[in-house]
Amino acid sequence: MQPQAAAGRPLVMADVAARAGVSHQTVSRVVNGHRSVAPGTRARVERAIAELGYRPNIAARALVTGSTRTIGLVTVNISQYGPAQTMLGLEQAARAAGYALSVTILDDATAAAMREAVDRFVAQSVDAVVALSTYDDAAEALTAIDAPVPLVAVQVGGVEDRPAVGVDQETGARLATRHLLDLGHRTVHHVTGPADSQEARARIEGWRSELRAAGAPVPGLLAGDWTPSSGYAAGKQLAARVRGGDDVTAVFLANDQMALGLLAALHEEGLSVPEDVSVVGFDDLPEAPYFTPPLTTVRQDFAELGRRGVQLVLARLQGEDLHPDPVPPTLVVRGSSGPSRAGSARPERG
Amino acid sequence: MQPQAAAGRPLVMADVAARAGVSHQTVSRVVNGHRSVAPGTRARVERAIAELGYRPNIAARALVTGSTRTIGLVTVNISQYGPAQTMLGLEQAARAAGYALSVTILDDATAAAMREAVDRFVAQSVDAVVALSTYDDAAEALTAIDAPVPLVAVQVGGVEDRPAVGVDQETGARLATRHLLDLGHRTVHHVTGPADSQEARARIEGWRSELRAAGAPVPGLLAGDWTPSSGYAAGKQLAARVRGGDDVTAVFLANDQMALGLLAALHEEGLSVPEDVSVVGFDDLPEAPYFTPPLTTVRQDFAELGRRGVQLVLARLQGEDLHPDPVPPTLVVRGSSGPSRAGSARPERG
């Protein structure tokens, strides 16, 4: 696999040219798949390349072409399932398109950090930057940044003048809410994500409008922050209200991790899911089928999101102005949701 | 790719030089912090750089220096907590050291895929490659690869002639096993990771040697593959044995996700944790405290692992031959492990 032969200095095009008995330019033509090269010559050059194990020096190529064939990714929270999965899709699509992916993980989602990251990428001469963030200040910085390269946002809704691709959060939230309503629940409570997250707000919006459309009362929000711990707190709160006689029979949480926390709290408080309270999450973590009980949730296709992000980048690089549709989420029904006030058998794991 | 969109064509060193009234070489000296530049000149050049918004072209620099100040990371399974967290530490340490991080996510952990990834990085002229994989064939490929750049392994134990940094898996497994033994359990069952994972084997080793040291019987292994589903299957199996009268009171699983699956299975089978069976995992996922019941587990400091990985790379780049100590794991005791009910109401086979 070594790119240089046993010889001391690294191989360059001229070495291949000498071996194939052609000029270095012909080698360049072969390497770049240029058309006007005689088949015989091309074969000879290709053999020389293979025999020598030659690899073009991409720094030299980048210098003259002005393109590094690298996409910069700036993201937050890589240890969460969603971003990690999106990154996976992004990387694979980028690789398939012949681009390398350079990554910056933001310590915190501030505008300054976002700017600095994009800045560093520009200095690094990436061909384009993909930003994965759903927080307001970061998103704001994104609109403000005037980078000399295409800059696309993934998973950010509501950014007007910046190409973006995302999952339709609102539809997802409506799916979840509708599901609970259809099961006969009078209304559905909602545990939110952080207030400065656009996704969290879109989910609130979807939940609220579905309730309104069904003529159901719209209860007050329970504030969460994506963490299991905040779901746990919300669970304790709801349990107290149930015990106080409140009519709380269905909860929709803005993500699965919070749902896990809520499940733990309800369990501790002696409430059964779904008999006493039905619970629906959002994301469909790989662990969700193994929660106690298995979690009904809204699945987002994060990898697809990443793929579309790259698509968008490539389009921008061509100068096209693609406006991709949002990725549709789907509802996955498992054991944590059931009919209102009616014991039922647990559906099997998904 | 132009550094700044101030004028029509991209800025180059000569522009700064002209503005500062010096030669482009002096600008280069200032940019690279060379010492023999008169303070006045340096100030003038720096002002010109700031005013123009000049950024050096790193492709040109890379071409002449032969260094891209980029580290390549090849990893698997980024959607798992461990690798993701390790990557976080890696990225931050790399950034702090002035290196960019280019990422390849392996579709599958085969030797061929590993080779190809390293190969691509070499073609990309990265300064070093960090590999994050614990699977045999990938690890094997790693030893075999003769890259023209430093290649360090993170989280791979047992690779002899290749610089590596990892967590002390064996100690972690002993910690978990000892904990259960100390609680009075006669022995501890073990659900393994995949057989071709070095980490999984190290955990088996630790578990086995701790049992032996305590003079406890060593039960047969339950094969898992890191997934919740395999933990679930193991749980079903164990539950059947408990019902059959077997003396199964403590289980140590090679990761937390499998523990989640096992918890779900035991719950379904009407067994209580920790009353009937004590359960200990490995990793300490952020979700682990919210399992039902909260999971006792072994914590690994993945981010630290990443940081040490970069340390190792930098040392290699300097030509030093650092041999870092493994990162020590710690036991986190929560509700899923408790005292043995030796001589309990469960019927015993004669």
Next chain:
DNA sequence: GCGACTGATGTTAGCGCTAACATCCGCGTG
């Protein structure tokens, strides 16, 4: 007071590649 030395700067020569132009050849056409 003059050669050797030191520090600040300029000049020159590539790094390995691609783009543009130059060249050569064989062929069809009037």
Next chain:
DNA sequence: CACGCGGATGTTAGCGCTAACATCAGTCGC
């Protein structure tokens, strides 16, 4: 049969930067 055309190839000129050497003061030592 001269002409021109286009396909195949070679030649030349940079891309923007750094390394190495050249230059040119000043400064020091004896």
